[in-house]
Amino acid sequence: MLSKKLALCFMITLFFGSALSSSVFAAVSYEKEELVSSTIKKWQPKIPENEFPSHQPSIVSGKEVYKMHCAMCHGSEPNEVLTKDQLRSKSPEEQYIIIKNGNAKGMPAFKNKLSRDEIWDALMYVRAGVLGYYPLNSDELAKMNAIFGGNCAVCHGTRGHGDGPLHKSLNPVPANFNMFQRLYTRSDNRLHKELTHGIPWTAMPAWKNRVDFNQNYKFDDEMIWKLVTYVRQFGFSQEIDRLDIGRQKLKDYEKSIGKGK
C-alpha cells in the first residue's frame, strides 16, 4: 500500500518536476504509423531506410567478420586501437558510413567486400568490445533491470518499446529503443547528455543527481553511462554466451533471465 503511494508520488514528481512546460497534458491519440513517419523526419537519418539493419545485428557473426577483415589493423580485440571516447563521439550510423566508405585516416572502404548486415554485425561487435558487453553478470543485470523498471519503464516500457503505461498521454511519445532509425542515429555522448539534462519540451526528465526512488542509487555520471549502455542493448542481440566470454558469466546471465540453474 505504502509503496504504491510512493510510486504514485514519484510519478507525479517526475511529471511536475520535469515536464511542466511541455505538451504532456495534451492527451492525443494517434496512429502508430503516423507517429513513426513524423518522428523519423525529426531524426533525419543520413542513410536510406533500407541501409539500416534488416534484423538485430549479431555480435557473434560480427566477431567472425572482425577476425577476417578488421583484426589485422585493429588488433585481436577491438579495444586495442579504438577508444571509448572515440566510439562514443559518433553515432552507429556515422560509424557504419565510415566502414562502408572508408576515411582519410586510413580506414579502408568495405562496401564492395561486406554486405550491409555484415558491416552492422562487425560494428556492433566492435562497439560491444570497446564500450562494454552487456550484461556481464546477473548482479549487474538485475540491478539495471530494477533501475530501468522503477524509473524508466513507466514511459519507455520494460522492453524499451516506448509503450509504458504513460506513453499514450505523452507528446512526443517516449523513445522506442528498439527502433534502429532512432537509436542508431544518436551518439552515446548525445544519449548521455539527454539523460543528464533531460530533453526540453518533452516528458523526458533530467536524471543527473536524482536518486532512484526504489533502490536509492544516485544517478551520477557513471550510472548515466550504464543507462546509455543499457538502452543500447535493446537494439542488438547480445549472445554473449556464444562469444565465449566465460562460462561463469554465461551461467550468471542465464540464471538472471530465469534459464539454467
Ligand code: HEC
Ligand atoms: C587497413 C587497416 C584497417 C582495416 C582492415 C580496418 N580498419 Fe577500421 N580503421 C583503421 C584506421 C587507420 C582508422 C582510423 C583510426 C583513428 O581515427 O584513430 C580506423 C577507424 C575505424 C573506426 C572508427 C571511425 C571513427 O572515425 O570513429 C571504426 C568503427 C572502424 N575502424 C571499424 C572497422 C571495422 C568494423 C573493420 C572491419 C570490417 C575495420 N575497421 C577494418 C584501419 C583499418
Ligand code: HEC
Ligand atoms: C515521464 C516519462 C519518461 C520517463 C520516466 C523517462 N523518459 Fe526517457 N524519454 C521520454 C520521452 C517522451 C522521450 C522522447 C523525447 C523526444 O522525442 O524528443 C524520451 C527520450 C529518451 C532518450 C533519448 C532517445 C533519443 O532518441 O535521443 C533516452 C536515452 C531516454 N529517454 C532514456 C530514459 C531512461 C534511461 C529513463 C530512466 C532513467 C527515462 N528515459 C525515463 C520520457 C520519459
